[in-house]
Amino acid sequence: MTDVKARRWAIDLRPLRVTAYRRMWLGNAISFFGFQLTAVAVPVEMFDITDDSFWVGLLGVAGLVPLLIFGLWGGAVADAVDRRLLLIASSTLMWASTLGLLVQALLGAGSPHLLLGLVAVQSAAFAISSPTRQAIIPRLVGPDLVPAANTLGFTTTSGSAVVGPLAAGLIFATFGTETGLPIAYGVDALLFTVSFWATVRLPPVPPTGEHRSMGLRSVVDGIRYLTTTPVLLLSFAIDLIAMVLAMPRALFPEVAQERFGGGSAVGWLYSAIALGSLLGGLTSGWIGRVRRQGVALVAAVVGWGVAVGIAGLVHHLWLVVALLAAGGAADLVSGVYRQSILQTYAPDRLQGRLQGVFITVVAGGPRLGDLRVGAMAGAWGIPIAWAGGGFAAAALALVLVLAFPALLRYQVSSHHE
Template sequence: MTAAPAAVRRRILADLTPLRASADFRRLWFGNTVSWIGQGMTSLAISLQVYDLTHSTFSVGLVGLCSLVPLLVFGLYGGAVADTVDRRKLGLASASGSAVLSATLAAATFAGFHHVWFLYAIVALQAVCQALNAPARSSMIPRLLPPEQLPAANALSSMTMTSGTLVGPMLGGLIVGLWGYQAAYLIDAVTFGAALYAMWRLPAMLPDRKQDPAGGTGRASVLDGLRFLGTRPNLRMTFFSDLCAMVLAHPRALLPAVASLWYGGDARTTGLLVAAPALGALLGGVFSGWQGRIRRHGLAVLLAVASWGTAVAVFGLTRDLWLGVAFLALAGFSDTVSMVFRNTMLQAAVPDEMRGRLQGVFIVVVAGGPRLGDFVAGSVADLTTPAVAVTGGGVACVVAVGLLALRWRAFAAYDARNPTP
């Protein structure tokens, strides 16, 4: 009687096989989860401290800009570095840099050194460390696990990122309220110890430089990476499809206005709407056991992006708060599904010596797409109405990804058993 429910749980809930199969991946996953929560605490604490010093929401908004610009500038460069040096050492160095920066924040706050320019500088340097760390870390995963376990590994990694987004700020607000900014910064610095230990226990991760699939100079240059991407339509489609969702149908910037105009709510209503996609994304990771059995990864991406657009479009039509929250959560769930298969394709279909650079492009798209989407949504809403911007954006996303699927039909036929870039 108990075997059947256990089998059902294995089919539905997150597949933990990568954690059981690889001690290196298990340590890396745990270390990243802990450090992501710490970074979420610091992110909120810095925003609160900037507002406390300036009483300006514009100044708080600049925190995001100080993070975005280095991510865009150094994302591609970080990928090239990851394809040149030992990725383990790069991960150690960049994570150590982030830990030192958090410790510096704590020391400065303990010393009473309260300057907004200093906080902006720390945020920018943290983004540089992240731009160097993320391609190295993502490029390691295919070296630690067999290809069939990559979807499960990416689903687990999505839970790490979402936990940091949800749990980190909540803990940060609690800790800042009880013990001040310095406590949040200090805890963040300490949590990096888990990530550093995981990196330190890894074997050497030198890129495989046996061949040059870009047909370029043999050096790990950004241009060679872009040249390689330009000749691989399936890999390009992973980025194009994500841009359809993030640029055309990203309603985050409109949620404060939506909370007031549609639901007659306040800041708490806005917070609920903002949290809904993150909660859906977390559920997408928790209930991801089925994803390991999917072989048509390209088709799964197309359906997930279309589901995102459809959920956003319906959200724009509803005026019931809880129904709106449900559709935003569905959008977040769909985004996780898309991310899992897109990242798996980038890891499985890309030669090892190119993985860092393609992960660098991934960072640029993931960091820049939603910001561009905020601009598009805000501009369309100013010219028309928030309802037109939200629903129209969702419809545009579905139409755009459908046209892309017709243009590059091989993407829908992509088979994980024969990964073709």
């Protein structure tokens, strides 16, 4: 009986039986560890150069603009060409941008504008590769295993996101910023080779249906479908609310230095959310059995906002980490359901375009959040910027879905494509 209960809670590993998915999952997990080193190193370098959290927030703008352009266009391309070939091309560009970060760190360029430019290039590559990769998953594993595959993906990347920032904090605490930055960027570039290998080994994923256009009309067709589908539109809207109002990460370098004495504290702050996601994923066997996924998604978004809000009011590092981890567990649940609803609700011929919109919202929201929280902290202080945003996100998301209850009514069996 105990073994049966344990299996009901343990993460579902069935998608790993699919060889192509297994390779992609492994490559993503390993390369994402390196990416997390860069994700910490870039804001640390920006704050070291400028001594201003507003400049750290501007990194969000540098990442957002390419996301808006290339996320939508890249999704249209993913519906018109072989998705494997597109993923190879975009991954090559991302690799080149990481090498650019390494070179500027080795040369000691110390230019915030160069840093913003390299982040923009990296974001453009990510905006194309991410929706393409997500649109491939249903073709590899089939609709029944989509929630399990998404949970595996979120969990393993969360594990990398725990270890990566902690490793970055250790690197900076041991070697200092000047030496630590090239180390972080170099490891990222090296580990990305694993993801690139996995991408090359994917089978061809040619387009389905009659769609072959890659222009503006194709993008508009995808957006039109989204705007006429309340379930998907609301799932995107509450995620945007959660990330813009309740993502405090642009404050982590300043908070780590001023409240917790610097050192490895910045690594703990950057890894806390992912730590909660990892723990949530390892106990996620129940996720695939939930039928009312809309209600579960809303509850997770509200839980995220409340946890982040409380974390912004406390001054003990361990408690901040624990609260951010609780928020991270809720974020994993919301992320799995958002992605699974999209992948099973929308037709394959639109998956690339809708995944492009999805990545624009999912990755663009936190970048807008970086700008918001950085600007508000400068004007009104950290507690209002951090805690106020968290509580506002929870309240606004709840008000929105109560006013438009289509998402609350959504169940897995309620739609058949």
